[in-house]
Amino acid sequence: MIVTVFRSPHSYTGEDLVEIHTHGSTLIVDLLESLLTSNGARLAEPGEFSRRAYMHGKISLQELELLVMRIDASSEQSLSKAKSLIARKFERLSNVYQKLVGLLAQVNAQIDFGESDNVQIEGLEDQVKVISLTLKQTCRRSSK
Numbered sequence: 001m002i003v004t005v006f007r008s009p010h011s012y013t014g015e016d017l018v019e020i021h022t023h024g025s026t027l028i029v030d031l032l033e034s035l036l037t038s039n040g041a042r043l044a045e046p047g048e049f050s051r052r053a054y055m056h057g058k059i060s061l062q063e064l065e066l067l068v069m070r071i072d073a074s075s076e077q078s079l080s081k082a083k084s085l086i087a088r089k090f091e092r093l094s095n096v097y098q099k100l101v102g103l104l105a106q107v108n109a110q111i112d113f114g115e116s117d118n119v120q121i122e123g124l125e126d127q128v129k130v131i132s133l134t135l136k137q138t139c140r141r142s143s144k
Helices: 026-038 048-055 061-072 076-113 124-142
Strands: 002-006 017-021
Touching (some): 048 061, 061 076
Antiparallel strands (some): 002 017
């Protein structure tokens, strides 16, 4: 049996981790699992380490989504397609982000320098609708 300790912040998740490698005997694995869980350990949920890595800033959302698609890929072609889909999705999201930053700047300028308390930006409602539609389409595409 080999026990490897990974100390924070240098682990994959950014947390302290212990990894146990043992022989492939089902009996040994079951006994070890039973011993550990009876002493307070628990089994990781599917995707838990990647979720924790994302939450601690060790991987980006784009890397997380690509990892999920890599795991689900059944061929090199589907892997390549997944990478392309993720890149396009994040390009669209980056564009939406830039538009939102621009709108926020307009609203802040109107509040700071406007002549009344009523914020009025020409086409604001239309811009928000376009951004909302883009987000809906991006989310719909990624759930397929």
